[in-house]
Amino acid sequence: MNAPIRRLATVVAALFAALLISTTMIQFVFAKSINARPDNRRTLLSTFGVQRGQILADGKAVAESVPSDDEYKWQRKYTQAELYAHVTGYYSFLYGAGGGLEGSENDLLSGSSDKLFYQRISDLLTGKKPRGASLTTTIDAAAQRAAEEGLGNQRGAAIAIDPRTGAILAMVSHPSYDPNVLASHDIDATVKAWRTLTTDKSQPMVNRTIAGNLYPPGSTFKLVTAAAALSSGKFTPSSVLPGQAVLDLPGTTVGLPNDGHVPCSPTGKVTLTEALRVSCNPAFGQLGMDLGQDAVRAQAAKFGVGDELAVPMRVTPSVFPTGLNEAQLAQSSIGQFDVRMTPLQVAMISAAIANRGVVMKPYLVKSAIVDSELSVVDRAQPERLSEAVTPEVANELKSMMIGVVQGGTGTAAQIPGVEVAGKTGTAETAAGANPDAWFTGFAPANGTPKVAVAVIVEDGGNAGSEAAGGRVAGPIARDIMKAVLGE
Structure with a gap:
């Protein structure tokens, strides 16, 4: 064999080897990831041929598959679409599953989960058409509606959890969107809707309760600083703190002012209890510096910050900054500087205090069931995350928070006949911007707590520059708690 023919044979052999290797890689190594691609038309057509499971809230379907007379066979339908958009997410032929339970629990809803293996075998042997599992959420429909109506046309978020279990009772993010436009089988309309939603500066598809650009928690973070102080053994609710109009900060000529640049009390001194009741910035700024950043950060971590x-x-994950100087620590101790949190994290702080100091893992899905058999294939079990504070410290914090609602900055959250514990927050975000308004709390505070909430209204909402946490977010939180309690 002459040299040219030998070289050609070598090239042909190499090409055959490359083809064999690439085919093997595609069929055996990359097959799973290729099938999982959201833009894989063949996979999508096959999954659209299976009836997807329902998503249920208070026993009613808020997402379900209905028969379609086109090649897709089934079309996803969302009832009360904008109210539950960030709970359900979307299921789209073009853009796959995402934005909520549709994305995170796609395996169960589509019927491809390993948890449904025996169900698939049974369906195959009995000739039943395969279908996905339905998800029963922990959402309380009345609380969800109260959160939606309370936020109204304002940007922000509201979330409620059961302090005893971590079950999420309400999850509302504003602005919202209609996932039905993404589930449409009209491809051109779906593309147009996607472009509109993803380029909207208000980011309607972002679930502000758990994700997106995190918020400065403002004075709601004073609960963490107070918890660190009481847990240190160096402070009690009656410990005296500075309450002047402006706290001088080391290394800077810029002090830490109280709201309105007025003293927290006529004497310029306040107890820890009074400081929380009136939300005294100088007192908590000094408290943070006295405790040190390690103590404040460790306390935040015990509540779940960073998890x-x-x-x-x-x-x-929420964030408490590192490498702080004294001035930055003082600002961080009142929830400013680079402290950033989700509304869920803020609600978890209140929930832990309500639950005698124990932080429970939050969850949204109560159970997954196979509709045809009504058999449970997955059931949530309440899970303890940590002990943020001792029961004794939790009780002290609860009493202080009751004072906030009874006669402090949170009176707008009062519920007749029900004792409410709470904390307000008014967080500065950017120079010239209106502050964000916060409220967090729980009820009933004089019995077994059933609901803990966190509400944020961005940029002061309809109150604009006059916004304050108690006045703007407090009534929304009150109505959510009333809905859960049946008041």
Whole structure:
């Protein structure tokens, strides 16, 4: 064999080897990831040929598959679409599953989960058409509606959880969107809707309760600083703190002012209880510096700050900054500087205090069932995450928070006949911007707590520059708690 023919044979052999290797890689190594691609038309057509499971809230379907007379066979339908958009997410032929339970629990809803293996075998042997599992959420429909109506046309978020279990009772993010436009089988309309939603500066598809650009928690963070102080053994609710109009900060000529640049009390001094009741910035700024950043950060971590959580949608971890100087620590101790939190995290702080100091893992799905058999294939079990504070410290914090609502900055959250514990927050975000308004709390505070809430209204909402946490977010939180309690 002459040299040219030998070289050609070598090239042909190499090409055949490359073809064999690439085919093997595609069929055996990359097959799973290729099938999972949201833009894989063949996979999508096959999954659209299976009846997807329902998503239920208070026993009613808020997402379900209905028969379609086109090649897709089934079309996803969302009832009360904008109210539950960030709970359900979307299921689209073009853009796959995402944004909520549709994405995070896609395996169960589509019927491909390993948890449904025996059900698939049974369906195959009996000739039944395969179908996905339905998800029963922990949402309280009345609380969800109260959160929606309370936020109204304002940007922000509201979330409620059961302090005893971590079950999420309400999850509302504003602005919202209609997932039906993404589930449409009209391809051109779906593309147009996607472009509109993903380029909207208000980011309607972002679930602000657990993700997106995290918020400065403002004075709601004073609960963490107070918890660190009481847990240190160096402070009690009656400990005296500075309450002047402006606290001088080391290394800077810029002080830490109280709201309105007025003293927290006529004497310029306040107890820890009074400081929380009137939300005294100088007192908590000094308290943070006295405790030190390690103590404040450690306390925040015990409440869950920094934890990687999934509910089952992924929760963006909240942040307490590192490497702080004294002035930055003082600002961080009142929830400013670079402290950033999700509304869920803020609700978890209140829930832990309500639950005698124990933080429960939040969750949104109560159970997964196979509709045809009504058999439970997955059931949530309440899970303890940590002990943030001792029961004794939790009780002290609860009493202080009751004072906030009874006669402090949170009186707008009062519920007749029900004792409410709470904390307000008014967080500065950017120079010239209106502050964000916060409220967090729980009820009933004089019995077994059934609901803990966190509400944020961005940029002061309809109150604009006159916004304050108690006045703007407090009534929304009150109505959510009333809905859960049946008041």
